Amino acid sequence: MLLKVPETEAFEEELSVTASTLSEVAKLAGVSPATASRVLNGSARTPAPEIAERVRQAADTLGYIANAQAQGLAKARSGLIGLIVHDIADPYFSAIAQGVQAAARQERRMVLLATTNGTPAEEKEAVAAFAARRAESIVIAGSRSTRSEDARANTDLAAELDRYCRNGGRVGVVGQAILGVAETDSYRTIAVPNEQLARDLARDLARTHKGPFVIVAGPEGLTTSDERVMGFQRGLSDAGQPAADIVHVAFNRNGGFDAGIELAWRIKASDRSAPDQRLCIFGTNDVMAIGVAAALRDQGLRVPHDASLAGFDDIEWLRDFRPALSTVSLPLEEIGRLATMATLSNDNGGAAAVVGSVTLRRSTGSP
Amino acid sequence: MLLKVPETEAFEEELSVTASTLSEVAKLAGVSPATASRVLNGSARTPAPEIAERVRQAADTLGYIANAQAQGLAKARSGLIGLIVHDIADPYFSAIAQGVQAAARQERRMVLLATTNGTPAEEKEAVAAFAARRAESIVIAGSRSTRSEDARANTDLAAELDRYCRNGGRVGVVGQAILGVAETDSYRTIAVPNEQLARDLARDLARTHKGPFVIVAGPEGLTTSDERVMGFQRGLSDAGQPAADIVHVAFNRNGGFDAGIELAWRIKASDRSAPDQRLCIFGTNDVMAIGVAAALRDQGLRVPHDASLAGFDDIEWLRDFRPALSTVSLPLEEIGRLATMATLSNDNGGAAAVVGSVTLRRSTGSP
DNA sequence: ATGCATTGGGAATGCGCTTTCCCACTTCAT
DNA sequence: ATGAAGTGGGAAAGCGCATTCCCAATGCAT
Numbered sequence: 001m002l003l004k005v006p007e008t009e010a011f012e013e014e015l016s017v018t019a020s021t022l023s024e025v026a027k028l029a030g031v032s033p034a035t036a037s038r039v040l041n042g043s044a045r046t047p048a049p050e051i052a053e054r055v056r057q058a059a060d061t062l063g064y065i066a067n068a069q070a071q072g073l074a075k076a077r078s079g080l081i082g083l084i085v086h087d088i089a090d091p092y093f094s095a096i097a098q099g100v101q102a103a104a105r106q107e108r109r110m111v112l113l114a115t116t117n118g119t120p121a122e123e124k125e126a127v128a129a130f131a132a133r134r135a136e137s138i139v140i141a142g143s144r145s146t147r148s149e150d151a152r153a154n155t156d157l158a159a160e161l162d163r164y165c166r167n168g169g170r171v172g173v174v175g176q177a178i179l180g181v182a183e184t185d186s187y188r189t190i191a192v193p194n195e196q197l198a199r200d201l202a203r204d205l206a207r208t209h210k211g212p213f214v215i216v217a218g219p220e221g222l223t224t225s226d227e228r229v230m231g232f233q234r235g236l237s238d239a240g241q242p243a244a245d246i247v248h249v250a251f252n253r254n255g256g257f258d259a260g261i262e263l264a265w266r267i268k269a270s271d272r273s274a275p276d277q278r279l280c281i282f283g284t285n286d287v288m289a290i291g292v293a294a295a296l297r298d299q300g301l302r303v304p305h306d307a308s309l310a311g312f313d314d315i316e317w318l319r320d321f322r323p324a325l326s327t328v329s330l331p332l333e334e335i336g337r338l339a340t341m342a343t344l345s346n347d348n349g350g351a352a353a354v355v356g357s358v359t360l361r362r363s364t365g366s367p
Numbered sequence: 368m369l370l371k372v373p374e375t376e377a378f379e380e381e382l383s384v385t386a387s388t389l390s391e392v393a394k395l396a397g398v399s400p401a402t403a404s405r406v407l408n409g410s411a412r413t414p415a416p417e418i419a420e421r422v423r424q425a426a427d428t429l430g431y432i433a434n435a436q437a438q439g440l441a442k443a444r445s446g447l448i449g450l451i452v453h454d455i456a457d458p459y460f461s462a463i464a465q466g467v468q469a470a471a472r473q474e475r476r477m478v479l480l481a482t483t484n485g486t487p488a489e490e491k492e493a494v495a496a497f498a499a500r501r502a503e504s505i506v507i508a509g510s511r512s513t514r515s516e517d518a519r520a521n522t523d524l525a526a527e528l529d530r531y532c533r534n535g536g537r538v539g540v541v542g543q544a545i546l547g548v549a550e551t552d553s554y555r556t557i558a559v560p561n562e563q564l565a566r567d568l569a570r571d572l573a574r575t576h577k578g579p580f581v582i583v584a585g586p587e588g589l590t591t592s593d594e595r596v597m598g599f600q601r602g603l604s605d606a607g608q609p610a611a612d613i614v615h616v617a618f619n620r621n622g623g624f625d626a627g628i629e630l631a632w633r634i635k636a637s638d639r640s641a642p643d644q645r646l647c648i649f650g651t652n653d654v655m656a657i658g659v660a661a662a663l664r665d666q667g668l669r670v671p672h673d674a675s676l677a678g679f680d681d682i683e684w685l686r687d688f689r690p691a692l693s694t695v696s697l698p699l700e701e702i703g704r705l706a707t708m709a710t711l712s713n714d715n716g717g718a719a720a721v722v723g724s725v726t727l728r729r730s731t732g733s734p
Numbered sequence: 735a736t737g738c739a740t741t742g743g744g745a746a747t748g749c750g751c752t753t754t755c756c757c758a759c760t761t762c763a764t
Numbered sequence: 765a766t767g768a769a770g771t772g773g774g775a776a777a778g779c780g781c782a783t784t785c786c787c788a789a790t791g792c793a794t
Binding site for chain 1: 384385386430432433434435436437439440443445450454455456457458461462464465468472477478479480481482495496498499500501530533534535620654657658660661664683684685687688689700
């Protein structure tokens with residue numbers, strides 16, 4: 001008994017591996033937890049300045065950091081925003097993510113990230129995970145899929161999203177609305193006028209290009225790609241041109257490369273000096289177009305000399321690419337920001353439309 | 368009183384905007400919350416199959432999703448991993464993020480994202496926010512800064528990280544160790560041998576290039592850039608070449624562009640046909656090198672004809688760039704994965720070193 | 735039959751915080 | 765001097781869950 005080590009309170013505190021709590025701060029400051037809470041974590045009621053100071057001091061010496069989980073539980077607000085993308089390493093998505101992050105920061109929220117490879121099944125999982133974390137809103141980016149093998153998973157995704165919304169969540173959808181989802185105010189869609197812009201692009205290209213057009217598209221059923229294809233065809237039609245051939249490949253750089261190899265044969269077989277035989281290739285997104293360009297180059301063909309080439313998105317990191325890629329500029333970061341803000345505001349009114357624009361560059365013969 | 372609307376329980380439930388809870392599920396299944404918890408959310412004790420089924424049914428009809436915040440509070444584990452990057456739109460960071468995300472997914476964790484523009488002050492804030500959310504570990508990527516104006520913020524960052532670690536957190540550091548931080552097992556550094564690789568690069572370049580070298584570096588004090596500069600100079604020295612001139616600009620594409628404009632003058636003033644006067648420019652990261660290339664092109668100069676150019680990182684999206692950029696390949700995604708796994712495992716042993724390699728391409732005259 | 739270990743469900747407690755409610759006290763008008 | 769109307773601090777009740785502890789029921793050996 002005499003040898004019992006006197007464990008001082010300080011000693012115990014030093015050993016503690018868990019963060020200090022509000023109660024500890026309160027005790028040290030000689031006030032109740034309620035008061036401590038009021039001074040440290042914001043409240044309508046402001047304790048006396050002298051007390052507040054004492055509490056702040058105590059918090060400081062203890063290195064107190066409020067437990068956001070506990071706060072979330074108590075306040076029923078998590079301060080979390082979920083972001084769902086196909087692939088964060090894809091510049092299209094990382095640009096959007098940047099916008100989401102910026103908006104979240106401004107609104108004092110944190111962002112939870114989930115990547116899904118574009119499969120509805122994984123998207124559904126991500127929604128469930130965000131719902132579990134009680135994220136206040138979810139921003140979901142990336143093309144929808146209408147392919148039959150995804151039908152089931154799409155239904156599940158819609159159901160999961162609907163459930164999330166019923167529980168009070170908000171969903172910001174980038175691009176096109178999600179099929180099968182309830183018609184509620186909880187969904188805030190930031191529509192990207194893919195079809196209109198692709199149509200504009202086709203019309204602009206048709207003004208100078210007199211040969212045939214070919215579209216390098218993503219898999220059939222990928223909505224974004226489908227919309228761009230449809231718009232482009234419509235634009236050609238507007239200009240009195242015949243519809244373009246379509247080659248479906250993966251909606252990424254390698255898909256574009258594959259298509260490019262195939263097209264290279266066709267180009268080589270044609271009379272490239274005849275303006276009415278020169279090909280104009282439209283890749284339904286920039287990275288696909290870059291893939292096409294790489295393949296053509298690989299096959300000894302030159303853009304725009306042997307064929308014209310255009311993309312879609314105007315990815316920032318691809319702007320230094322030569323020949324500079326004609327494309328449709330999209331304010332990606334802005335889109336991310338808009339989607340986020342839309343989920344956070346109560347009025348659904350300002351469904352601000354995204355404005356893009358055709359940007360013609362060297363790859364289609366512009367100087 | 369006669370007109371009082373009889374609110375049935377079902378009606379109330381329908382109106383409820385909050386997710387259903389464990390207790391509700393338990394009540395519906397006719398068991399205690401404890402039992403429901405055991406069957407739904409994993410436990411050492413497994414209730415009888417017949418009861419379990421009833422509970423699962425109840426959960427299903429109620430669309431129950433466990434509240435991860437409450438679970439986190441009760442279990443003292445959040446299942447969260449914090450990721451801190453300078454700029455998620457930068458392909459360097461988004462590649463790392465991809466790796467972190469993959470590892471997190473595999474380990475059944477969610478990732479919280481924070482971007483900081485590379486300032487220690489914002490990094491500190493991010494750490495505090497993650498600590499508040501009780502993230503189990505934090506992965507921090509992006510160059511450190513030793514600039515004097517950042518000294519104070521760096522100290523604060525180190526203090527914040529130390530506090531986080533004292534409270535049981537783990538930190539995975541990508542690149543170089545963080546200055547001023549305690550020497551504890553809690554920090555798991557994934558060292559990137561910037562200096563060694565830059566040295567290798569310089570030696571390889573010096574083998575064929577006989578003219579002067581110039582380094583386009585980030586701001587002085589940016590550790591990653593400094594390390595690469597130092598290694599490069601050492602490599603030149605190894606090869607018996609004089610040290611390279613250094614031009615300090617922003618550590619991004621535009622910085623490279625600015626430097627490129629400046630260097631264009633120097634190149635134009637030299638006798639480009641004399642091999643011993645041809646310049647070899649080393650951009651301390653790929654996007655800077657791309658900026659340099661853009662500027663040179665802008666000034667009517669050609670790479671590698673008028674000057675050689677090399678970068679560092681081997682960013683995937685830049686590989687289709689022409690002339691193909693000589694660079695040092697870094698397994699970015701793998702680095703992200705490693706950093707994440709390192710924070711999650713208990714043995715600090717396998718501080719697996721990152722292995723990079725020099726990749727010579729057309730921009731330095733390789734075929 | 736008796737005693738003991740084992741099983742499995744439920745009551746109760748606590749995780750760390752917010753917030754309502756209560757109450758002692760001050761201030762002001764009458 | 766008195767009551768009404770503020771002030772401001774603390775007690776206590778949750779938020780939704782995990783988990784410890786308790787206890788009745790069962791299985792088994794003796």
